[in-house]
Amino acid sequence: MLKNPNYRSQAEAMKEFCTANGITIDKVIKEIGGGLNFKRKKFITLLSQVMTGLVESIYVAHKDRLCRFAFDLVEQIATINGTKIIVANNDSLSPQQELVEDMMAII
Secondary structure, rough: OOOOOHHHHHHHHHHHHHHHHOOOOOOOOOOOOOOOOOOOHHHHHHHHHOOOOOOOEEOOOOOHOEEEEEEEEHHHHHHHHEEEEEEOOOEEEEEHHHHHHHHHOOO
């Protein structure tokens, strides 16, 4: 199986982000799979842990690293259960840019 060449660098970049911001990392979760797939094993496990109050914070490089669609719903579930989701690279896109990226993800 071929691995995404950015797979390791994304995790390393997040470790550097956390270290630079004085954040202690308890666990790094890496999962190969598209943000369109809500049946990813590690994603489901993480969401279950959030809903049982076991996760204080989740740090992601981009929103779509967690889920491509319904990020606001996942964030609301986290908030209700006392978990913060911090997006390291929170570049805001225009609605047109978001639509193009979403369509490209589907294709």
